[in-house]
Amino acid sequence: GQQLNQSPQSMFIQEGEDVSMNCTSSSIFNTWLWYKQDPGEGPVLLIALYKAGELTSNGRLTAQFGITRKDSFLNISASIPSDVGIYFCAGLNYGGSQGNLIFGKGTKLSVKP
Amino acid sequence: SAVISQKPSRDICQRGTSLTIQCQVDSQVTMMFWYRQQPGQSLTLIATANQGSEATYESGFVIDKFPISRPNLTFSTLTVSNMSPEDSSIYLCSVGRDGNSGNTIYFGEGSWLTVV
Numbered sequence: 659g660q661q662l663n664q665s666p667q668s669m670f671i672q673e674g675e676d677v678s679m680n681c682t683s684s685s686i687f688n689t690w691l692w693y694k695q696d697p698g699e700g701p702v703l704l705i706a707l708y709k710a711g712e713l714t715s716n717g718r719l720t721a722q723f724g725i726t727r728k729d730s731f732l733n734i735s736a737s738i739p740s741d742v743g744i745y746f747c748a749g750l751n752y753g754g755s756q757g758n759l760i761f762g763k764g765t766k767l768s769v770k771p
Numbered sequence: 772s773a774v775i776s777q778k779p780s781r782d783i784c785q786r787g788t789s790l791t792i793q794c795q796v797d798s799q800v801t802m803m804f805w806y807r808q809q810p811g812q813s814l815t816l817i818a819t820a821n822q823g824s825e826a827t828y829e830s831g832f833v834i835d836k837f838p839i840s841r842p843n844l845t846f847s848t849l850t851v852s853n854m855s856p857e858d859s860s861i862y863l864c865s866v867g868r869d870g871n872s873g874n875t876i877y878f879g880e881g882s883w884l885t886v887v
Contacts, residue, residue: 688873689873689874689875691875691876693878698861698881698883699880699881700775700861700863700878700879700880700881701814701863701878702878703772703875703876703877703878706870706872706873706875708872708873709872746813746814748814748876750874750876758816758829759814759816759876761813761814761815762813763812763813764813
């Protein structure tokens, strides 16, 4: 079945640093979604991407839908402490089970000690 | 977006018992789903909750273990039956919305079950 490779698995951030993470897939998706999850809570949608090549921003967050439709990246600029959490990419195809998001394994952001 | 309320938010359950999780959405939605997130893992789709008919289960999930109801377009329940410690997970209700550009999936806050 479809799988997503998300990297890095974890990273430490220092306030003010820019952060980048990405996902690649063995097959194409029609939609890429990026979520953030805080401990004990459900994933919160950050950015949705619907077209190959699309570049979308949401405040300090920027994400792009790769031209091949097999990859996406998320950048966070000027990180702040509340950015810590787990970020998930997810790919979605229409038809069939339309809610079957394929999730990456997550990128855990922690504050640099 | 969508406001998705789940109950209970957390529970500690005894082995062998069953628990029903409720999901209420603030407006009618066509697509409604149940996901599971095991500790430290990513999310996995359990089933699509179909209004007025039996749910559609993903591979590895069966109706006897995870019966689902969806009596209308704003409400669904998931029951975790005959629980064992391996069922300790966050169970998440989600809904699909059609936007101008495409479909988007939103999640509730989850129901964190611990089986002892």
